[in-house]
Amino acid sequence: MLEIQNLAAAIGDKPILRGIDLVVPKGEVHAIMGPNGSGKSTLSYVLSGRPGYDVTGGSATFDGQDLLEMEPEERAALGVFLAFQYPVELPGVGNANFLRTALNAQRRARGEAELDAPAFLKLARAEMKRLSMPDDMLKRNVNVGFSGGEKKRNEVLQMAILKPRIAILDETDSGLDIDALKIVAEGVNAQRGPDFSALVITHYQRLLDYIVPDRVHVLAGGRIIRSGGPELALELEANGYGAIVDAAA
């Protein structure tokens, strides 16, 4: 279970998150929506440990463990995964090598046996097939020369292989065509189960037709200003953020 209490964070002396309260119970999928610049990506970075943010107050725990005290790689081994809004290119680093090294680093940290190359390839190929990704994506360098949609799909592939316990998907739907959106949504839904939870950041209600969330939260000005069921997303789609933001002010 992810528990965030009164979390505040700043970049330099600029406060961005101003007291976030959010609980994502085991097995649930929550959506976060909100205007541009409201702090959605910042929240996902703070949860996954990106350097450069000062946590100025509050707490964030996963299954009782204090996330904020951990290195990014320790959070990853614990089961936290971030699908980046802007996936990073790694020239010269093969996708398969990258993924296997990452998977084995996590497995090592958890005291599990490492996967050898054939076992890994079998796993990777199966997941790629599910995501309708061509095999040669494994040979290509991580995100280098990938189209916007391919990058997003590659993030979902990483999630499928690393099998996190909580996935934060930061606008994974942006830039996907209709078919890709369905495939990616199916990829996420395939992970759903009692030991998987997700925080799905999106601007579009359409994604939530495919990944039906348990809860929807509106993040604005660094705070969660409203929460509700899936119908909240429809309301936002119809009316925009204006009324809700005004009501919260």
Added chain:
Amino acid sequence: MSDSITTETIDTVAALAEGGYKWGFSTDIEMDMAPKGLNEDIIRLISARKNEPEWLLEWRLKAYAAWLKMEEPDWAMLRHEPIDYQDLHYYAAPKKKAGPKSLDEVDPELLKTYAKLGIPLKEQAYLAGVEPEEGARPQVAVDAVFDSVSVATTFRSTLEKAGVIFCPISEAVLSHPELVQKYLGSVVPAGDNYFAALNSAVFTDGSFVFIPKGVRCPMELSTYFRINARNTGQFERTLIVVEDGGHVSYLEGCTAPQRDENQLHAAVVELVAMEDASIKYSTVQNWYPGDANGLGGIYNFVTKRGACRGARSKISWTQVETGSAITWKYPSCILQGDGSVGEFYSVAVTTNHQQADTGTKMIHIGKNTSSTIVSKGISAGQSNNTYRGLVKVLPKAEGARNFTQCDSLLIGDRCGAHTVPYIESRNPTAKLEHEATTSKISDDQLFYCRSRGLSQEDAVGMIVNGFCRDVLKELPMEFAVEAQKLLAISLEGSVG
């Protein structure tokens, strides 16, 4: 990758990777050492110890006379305390009873040394005379240079059957004097440059390889160099000659024990490729780079040059340089034969206070000659890394082509990377391309890797290996794996 040698190599290297420089030990073997200093008498002593013929002594003395008149070059982007050439031992050899005839006679200390060096276990087995398994991958023959005298040479008989000569050069001087006399100094003349002249005067040992007409060497030839005696300058001399249509792949790997005083190393490597011959020369250099404060470390002043004498001959240099306090090294190709090909693939890593000024010279003389230069420089800490390359096209080199790619990767903001390309073209039909980039490992890249579970150091290692991929893929398989590991190890602690 499932090759057992590869796994063993990784294990060995990993086992050695426990903080600081992993190869810092010295071997306790009785030494036979000349007094410090350099003069004609010392040269006569070296020559006498090796029972050399008169012509070689004359050659040495001439080189010495030339050296006396020369000045240490100062054009490289390198800084160091003046070297006191009189404060070095120019000859050191393990004391021998009668000279080891078999490996049983080799000092066990020496074999232990190889183990610590991380020489792959199978190669150690070769050293110990164990027969290779049926259907094993291409065999590797090791000619181990321990200080100044080669004490162990393996697989000589297989090679002999193929007509290949692979032995210490001191031995070749006695067993094949006509070959040595014909080619020694024919690519790097005795008075070529300050360090080459010094080497010619006092070289003590090195390898000699001769591949006769039409022979593809049945195994990769490998030499592990190692500097051992305190204050002993190392002056290796390697000569590789491949006759028409022959081929050889030669691997050179080096490590050195930890020392506080700087040690001078001035090797010379000469390659000769005749018609349709090809030579692949691969180096992984990991000598002691000095400590974090820049104390100690090897001064590595090397002259490496290959002559593509025959038409369609090919010489390919691949180097991974992670060690030494100072590296001064420009493996070069003289492309004399029409249609001959020269290649230079280089990774040079500098950390802490290391300095590297390295690159290549491609001299296009024959028609339709082509050359490729791929240089990857990685600087971290307060180090300085310079690529210095010359592409020269002479008037008769109709249709010459060169492609140069120089990439620098900076880690941190106190290090320096410099690219100094010289291009001299005297033939208008020549096509020369040059590309250069400088990049940094970005925080975004590091975080992306870490968010997937990689440690900071694994992330750096992965990104650096990616940066070097075009070079590493030129290395023979097990060497590439060792080199990858070495890159990661040498950059440990350089980020964050």
